[in-house]
Amino acid sequence: MSPIRVVVMGPPGVGKGTYAQAIAARFRVPHISTGELLRREISASTELGLKARSFVERGVLVPDEIVNEVLCKHLSSEECRSGYVLDGYPRTLAQAVFLETIAPVDVAVLLEAPLEVIVERISGRLYCPSCGRVYHARWRPPTVEGICDSCGAPLVRRRDDDPSVVATRFKQFYEASSEVVKFYMRLGKLLVFDASVDSSIGIPLLLKKIEERLSARPHTEAARPGQAA
Numbered sequence: 629m630s631p632i633r634v635v636v637m638g639p640p641g642v643g644k645g646t647y648a649q650a651i652a653a654r655f656r657v658p659h660i661s662t663g664e665l666l667r668r669e670i671s672a673s674t675e676l677g678l679k680a681r682s683f684v685e686r687g688v689l690v691p692d693e694i695v696n697e698v699l700c701k702h703l704s705s706e707e708c709r710s711g712y713v714l715d716g717y718p719r720t721l722a723q724a725v726f727l728e729t730i731a732p733v734d735v736a737v738l739l740e741a742p743l744e745v746i747v748e749r750i751s752g753r754l755y756c757p758s759c760g761r762v763y764h765a766r767w768r769p770p771t772v773e774g775i776c777d778s779c780g781a782p783l784v785r786r787r788d789d790d791p792s793v794v795a796t797r798f799k800q801f802y803e804a805s806s807e808v809v810k811f812y813m814r815l816g817k818l819l820v821f822d823a824s825v826d827s828s829i830g831i832p833l834l835l836k837k838i839e840e841r842l843s844a845r846p847h848t849e850a851a852r853p854g855q856a857a
């Protein structure tokens with residue numbers, strides 16, 4: 629069977645991680661987050677990790693060539709022979725072009741939801757600083773208001789979850805990703821999906837749409853890794 633390669637894009641809070649995990653489970657491919665890969669390289673103090681660390685410590689984005697190298701190393705591993713679901717990559721047009729040269733995408737999913745829906749989701753989040761459990765004031769409230777069910781610690785809101793911060797990050801996502809979105813549109817690989825519904829409803833719908841796209845793939849399509857640009 630040819631590999632299944634999906635990228636999942638969307639503004640913060642739209643549910644990228646949840647959808648990406650569901651896609652990975654359905655098609656039995658690894659769910660790869662480049663943020664997570666970088667953290668692993670950094671904590672293992674590999675050569676790449678050391679390079680990446682200097683940028684992370686300064687709070688700036690890790691440059692394309694380092695992220696690309698980390699990704700390339702991972703995609704060529706045995707684990708990724710069946711394909712991948714990428715989350716958090718590509719962020720730039722250069723990364724999207726690079727990915728096409730090493731392991732071309734089948735479907736690029738853009739999850740969308742109106743800002744007010746995302747604000748409602750995120751600003752209701754409550755965290756337990758002690759055990760890390762996550763709640764939602766409306767959809768997953770603790771038994772006793774403001775108190776963690778698991779460990780009894782007082783729950784907190786994260787500063788990043790403030791509506792004004794969420795709105796800024798929403799705008800930034802669309803500014804930063806417009807080139808990448810256009811790129812996948814031109815290639816006929818873009819799948820825009822309305823993720824404003826609850827993910828329990830959205831996930832089966834999205835999986836069906838991805839299956840349709842995959843079954844329409846030309847069977848002769850060459851998925852030859854390592855092809856140079």
Ligand SMILES: [Zn+2]
Binds near residue numbers: 759776
């Ligand atoms: Zn707790």
